[in-house]
Amino acid sequence: MIKKFAKLFFIIDFGVVLFCILSNNYLWLINTQVAFISSLFISLATFLSYKRNVAKRLENIDYDATLSNDRDEIDKIDDPYDLYSEDEINEKTEFSAKEIKDIIKEEKSKIKQNSIKNTIYTTTSFISIYRVVGYALLVFGFFSLSNNGIFSAMPYLAGLFIVPLSMLCAKFILK
16 A cells, blocks of 8 residues: 555656756755655655554454443443344333432543553654654754755755655546
């Protein structure tokens, strides 16, 4: 899958390079290529880090817990008669207002715990060494162009948008 996207990245980039060479505008060529390479590196690093994160999560799934038929408390409130269950019909259960408030508080605390747990799991993807190197490359390229007096904002932004534009095109083409 990543090879299809990479082909499209380089086809669009080749078009930009060809345009810059034919128009004899080497300032645009340098700016777009510095931005394209750093943007490509950041995108690939992001993809690989999140792919690794998903694979790690899939290894840690407790399939017995996910396959159990236990109903959570919110489901008991939403469907007290268990009308949507595929199992046999359960007896009628009624909840008082206080019980419903307690159940909602308990479920909110579970959500808060899950968001903290999710933040810890995704931090490794966010602070991936590849992404850090990609952003360092972006900053280094920007300052290198700026210090040498050849930085131009429009071609630099055009180079940055080659990868997102390619992804957008790929969604329509590869669908």
